[in-house]
Amino acid sequence: MSAAEAAAAPATAALEVDDLHTCFFTAAGVVKALNGVSLRVEPGRMLGLVGESGAGKTTLAHSIMRVVPPPGRVVRGSTVLFGRDLQKLSEDELRNLRGKEIAMIVPNPRAELNPLLSIGEQLANVARAHLRLEKRAARERAVEMLAQVKIPDPKRRADAYPHELSGGMAQRVVIAMALIAEPRVTISDDATSGLDVTVQAQVLDLTLSLLRDHGSASLMITRDLGIVANYCDHVAVLYRGRVLESADVRSFFASPRHPYSIELLSAFSYEPRGEAAAPSLPYDAEELEMREVAPGHLVRDVA
Amino acid sequence: MSPEGGNGTAPVLEVVDLVKHYPIAHSRAFVAAVNGVSFTIGKGETLGLVGESGSGKSTVARCVLNLTALTRGRILFDGRDISRLGAAEARALRRRIQLVFQEPFDSLNPRMTIGSAIAEPLVVRKVEKAERRRRVAELRDLVHLPESVLDLYPHEISGGLQQRVGIARAIATNPTLLVLDEPTSALDPRARRQIIDLLIELQRELEMSYLFITHDLNTLRHISHRIAVMYLGLIVEEGPTQAIFEEQRHPYTRALLSSVLYPDPETRRARFELRGEIPSPIDLPLGCYLASRCPLVVDECRAGIPPLLAIGDGRTSACIRHELVPNAREAETAA
Numbered sequence: 022m023s024a025a026e027a028a029a030a031p032a033t034a035a036l037e038v039d040d041l042h043t044c045f046f047t048a049a050g051v052v053k054a055l056n057g058v059s060l061r062v063e064p065g066r067m068l069g070l071v072g073e074s075g076a077g078k079t080t081l082a083h084s085i086m087r088v089v090p091p092p093g094r095v096v097r098g099s100t101v102l103f104g105r106d107l108q109k110l111s112e113d114e115l116r117n118l119r120g121k122e123i124a125m126i127v128p129n130p131r132a133e134l135n136p137l138l139s140i141g142e143q144l145a146n147v148a149r150a151h152l153r154l155e156k157r158a159a160r161e162r163a164v165e166m167l168a169q170v171k172i173p174d175p176k177r178r179a180d181a182y183p184h185e186l187s188g189g190m191a192q193r194v195v196i197a198m199a200l201i202a203e204p205r206v207t208i209s210d211d212a213t214s215g216l217d218v219t220v221q222a223q224v225l226d227l228t229l230s231l232l233r234d235h236g237s238a239s240l241m242i243t244r245d246l247g248i249v250a251n252y253c254d255h256v257a258v259l260y261r262g263r264v265l266e267s268a269d270v271r272s273f274f275a276s277p278r279h280p281y282s283i284e285l286l287s288a289f290s291y292e293p294r295g296e297a298a299a300p301s302l303p304y305d306a307e308e309l310e311m312r313e314v315a316p317g318h319l320v321r322d323v324a
Numbered sequence: 325m326s327p328e329g330g331n332g333t334a335p336v337l338e339v340v341d342l343v344k345h346y347p348i349a350h351s352r353a354f355v356a357a358v359n360g361v362s363f364t365i366g367k368g369e370t371l372g373l374v375g376e377s378g379s380g381k382s383t384v385a386r387c388v389l390n391l392t393a394l395t396r397g398r399i400l401f402d403g404r405d406i407s408r409l410g411a412a413e414a415r416a417l418r419r420r421i422q423l424v425f426q427e428p429f430d431s432l433n434p435r436m437t438i439g440s441a442i443a444e445p446l447v448v449r450k451v452e453k454a455e456r457r458r459r460v461a462e463l464r465d466l467v468h469l470p471e472s473v474l475d476l477y478p479h480e481i482s483g484g485l486q487q488r489v490g491i492a493r494a495i496a497t498n499p500t501l502l503v504l505d506e507p508t509s510a511l512d513p514r515a516r517r518q519i520i521d522l523l524i525e526l527q528r529e530l531e532m533s534y535l536f537i538t539h540d541l542n543t544l545r546h547i548s549h550r551i552a553v554m555y556l557g558l559i560v561e562e563g564p565t566q567a568i569f570e571e572q573r574h575p576y577t578r579a580l581l582s583s584v585l586y587p588d589p590e591t592r593r594a595r596f597e598l599r600g601e602i603p604s605p606i607d608l609p610l611g612c613y614l615a616s617r618c619p620l621v622v623d624e625c626r627a628g629i630p631p632l633l634a635i636g637d638g639r640t641s642a643c644i645r646h647e648l649v650p651n652a653r654e655a656e657t658a659a
Contacts, residue, residue, distance in 0.1 A: 073512035074483070173601075187601075188377070217376035218539060222583035222595060244512060247542065247585030251592050270589050288517035290587045291546040 033104050035238030036062040036085070036123075036206050041098035043077075043084045043262075054080040054093065056262040060240075062206065062255075067232065067239045069249035069270070071285070072259035078242045081259070082210045085240075086125055087115060102206060121151040124199040126209035126228075130191035134183040140167070140194050141179025144201055151202035166197040170227060189220035196224065200231055207232065208240045213248070225252055246289045250274055258282050264311070268318035278320040334403060335364035336501055336533045337388065342397035344383050344557075348606070356605045357383040359557035360397070362632070365501070368527060370534040372548030372565065374541065374580070378605060380557035381537050385503050388535060389423055390414050402500070419449065422499040426506040428486035432478040438489055439474035445496040463492040466529070467522060484515030488522065495526065503535045508543060520547055541584045545569055550638075553577045556605060556613040559632055563639030573635055573646040575618050597654055612642070620645045620652050 043055040054077045062068045072078050083089045085100045087107055099106045102123055107115065127133055135143055144163035148154050154162060160179075167175035170193040183191060192213065199207055209228070213221045229252055232239050241253055249256050250270060257267040258279065266279040276295060277283050283295035309322040344358040358380040365371045375381045386392045388399060390406060399407045406417055425431040432441055442463055446456045464471065467488040473481055478489070487507065494502060504523070508516040520543060527534060538544055544551060545565055552562040553576065561574035572578035575598070582596040598617040603609055609616060611626035618625070624644060632642045643649060 073514065218541065218583040219376065219579055219598070222585070223597070226595070245585065246513070246587040250587045250589045251585045274587065274589050285513055286587060289513040289542075291517065291520075291542070294587075 033064075034061045034101070035064045035066070035103060036060070036240065037099075037101040038081075038085065039099045039101070041081070041084055041100065042096045043080050043089060043093060044096050045093040047092055054262050055084060057098070058259070058262065058264055060257055060264065060267070062238045062240055064205075064238050065233070065236045066254045067229070067241055067252060069253035069256045070240060070242045070259055071244060071246060071249055071256060073244060073285075075261070076259040077262040078244075078259055079210055080262075082125060082208050082240070082242055085208060086119065086123065120147060120199075120204065121202045122204055123206045123208070124202070124204040126196055126199045126207060126212040128211045128214055130188070130195040131183060133195050134191065136183050139180050139182055140186070144179075144194070144198055147198055147201050162201065166201045167194070169200075169231060170194070170197045171223075172197075189216055189224065192216060192220075192224055193227070196228055196231075200235065200237075203235045204237060206238045206240070208242065210242045211244070214243070214245070246286060258285070263321070265321045266319065267311075268315075272315055272318045276315075278314050278318070280323060333367055335400075336367050336369075336402060337365040337535070338398075338400040338403075339363050339384070339388065340398045340400065342384065342387055342399065343395045344380075344387055344392065345395045353606055356608055357557055358387070359608070360629075361554070361557070361559050363552050363559065363562065365533045365535060367500075367533060368531045369550070370527065370536050370548045372544040372551040373535060373537045373554060374539065374544055374551055375554030376539060376580075376602075378556070378602060379554040381554050382505060383557075384554075385423075385505050385535065385537055388501075389421060389503055390417065419497040420499050421501045421503065422494040422497065424487075424490055424494045424502060424504045424507045427510050428483060428490040429478055431490055432486060434478055436477075437474065438469070438476055438478070438481065441478070441489055442474075442492045442496065445493055449497060459496070463496055466495065466526065467492045482515065483511050484518055487511065487515070487519050491519075491522065491526070495530065495532070498530075499532065501533045501535065503537070505537045506539070507536075509538065509540060516543065523547065541581065542586070553580065556603065556608065558613065558629070558642065559640075560614070560642045561640065562632065563637070567637060567639060571650050573639065573641040573649050574643045575620055575649055575652065576614050578649055578652070595654075596652075612644075619654055620648055 038058055038060040041055050041058045045052040045054055058081060060068065070078060080089065080093065084095050085107065089095060095108060099108055141160065141163050144166055145159040148159040148162045164175050164179050167179060172178050172190060172193060186194065213224050216224060225248065241248065243249065253270050256270050256273045258265045258281065260281050266277065266282045277286050286294040311319045311321050314320050340362050342358055342361045345354040345356050347354050361384055363371060373381045373384060387394055394407050398405050401421065409417065439460060442460050443456050446459055451459065469485065469488050473485060478486055508519050511519060524547060526532065536544065536548055548565045550563060551565050551568055552559045553574065555576045561568065561577045568577065569581065572581055578596045579598045582593060600617045603613060603616065611628055612630050615621045615625045630642050630644050632640045635641050635646055
């Protein structure tokens with residue numbers, strides 16, 4: 022980051038990931054899923070994290086929330102939420118934070134929702150746990166939240182069970198659940214990839230306006246560069262557990278610099294994008310540093 | 325609709341007034357999946373069939389592939405009605421109309437090597453061994469698979485390579501028509517692009533026709549010569565891809581295309597949103613199926629299902645007010 026930018030940036034990031042390393046200790050050997058990832062999300066901003074299968078996107082989300090499934094483990098680095106390093110908190114402290122200060126929106130809403138409880142009950146449970154509301158107030162908050170995510174007839178729909186909802190509706194309920202305690206940071210992991218395009222656009226518009234209303238910062242994990250271009254402020258490109266490029270969205274889409282970014286964007290848009298002809302793999306030479314090529318636009322050097 | 329194929333010869337596939345209803349158990353009701361669909365595909369042409377969940381696009385594919393009986397209508401392949409064939413004839417036909425699946429891994433036998441998987445359709449056709457070996461090498465070459473993968477198993481290769489295997493299997497019997505049902509939806513952007521480029525190349529070399537089914541409009545725009553837009557089992561608009569992307573003549577098409585997220589922050593565009601929910605295919609409204617959600621609706625729209633009519637430039641639309649669509653404003657509330 023340039024000196025000027027450092028001076029302009031707010032003192033406290035909403036979320037700051039620094040030199041994060043996560044490994045999976047399998048019977049066949051150690052798999053390094055994250056190799057020193059650093060990111061910064063400013064309050065009220067949306068950072069798009071793009072990458073292909075196996076880049077480490079979901080592992081990053083899990084590492085930040087400290088829910089990496091075994092045999093995986095965060096081995097180094099920090100994930101700091103408004104000044105507090107989540108990696109150093111006790112399980113109890115962390116449980117109080119999850120859902121209230123930082124929440125995750127996941128794809129496949131049907132797997133996320135309890136099939137035996139009405140959606141109103143599930144939302145009310147979250148409200149009771151995090152907002153310490155009593156039963157009636159929690160129920161009212163649940164209905165209010167369903168209205169906010171534009172579920173028609175929310176009072177009646179609160180009694181519906183997950184199987185009675187369409188995919189788009191269920192996804193909106195999951196968003197309502199993530200946002201009910203007004204978390205200061207949300208992480209969404211490919212949360213709209215299973216939806217139809219018109220529903221996806223509605224759900225994204227809605228998520229964005231709610232985040233804006235709540236002043237919440239967001240890490241939007243996706244492999245869809247269209248989502249990044251249309252909804253995010255900044256973008257970071259993840260490849261094999263390493264960030265190769267990070268920039269303001271306009272700067273990135275106007276002139277992607279890293280050969281991998283150029284290849285990814287050209288493939289996605291079915292037309293050549295960026296200036297350099299992309300050389301061949303591998304793109305992940307370990308020793309190379311990030312270099313600033315334009316204000317706030319960082320690119321890992323290419324061998 | 326143009327009665328001729330893409331290059332002026334007779335169409336390879338002609339679907340006429342296709343209807344497919346699924347009965348509901350213990351009831352007189354039925355799911356009206358496809359409600360009268362007609363289209364043609366010419367030789368060497370790609371028709372993109374686009375629509376959202378419940379539009380009936382996959383049901384159309386199943387009917388074309390002879391995997392399910394039609395309720396009404398006809399399907400002509402090379403001018404011959406194939407909708408009511410006997411078992412032997414249907415089997416013979418399968419060689420000429422082939423399917424590429426969405427999930428390449430799920431479509432491959434995990435215990436069969438890649439080489440055997442590519443040879444399998446030839447074994448089924450009783451091609452003798454030497455000829456089989458020659459053909460496998462030829463197919464491997466056509467889909468640009470390295471020779472080294474032939475002895476590997478599906479889980480040992482990437483999704484992109486798996487889909488190349490799926491395509492090699494599909495073209496093994498020299499089909500005239502490929503039905504591609506979301507063939508790239510499970511792939512990452514770079515692999516998707518490579519598969520699409522391969523399909524375009526194969527189409528040129530082998531003069532195959534494609535029925536390409538997807539909800540990925542960005543990809544459809546790149547590969548399709550023409551697109552047909554489906555809503556609740558009907559085609560609501562059809563025409564050359566470029567023309568439809570430039571200007572939509574049906575409110576549903578406009579809503580659909582305004583939801584496409586282009587990878588360019590400078591082209592964030594105004595959304596054209598339809599209010600309310602899609603009606604149930606068990607209880608379809610009278611008249612235009614979009615009427616309850618449409619900002620242009622007038623009484624006449626509810627009088628009967630508007631037919632798909634030619635509107636010039638090789639295009640068709642099922643909207644009686646199609647000329648108003650490009651400048652229509654969103655409705656404030658559902659009509």
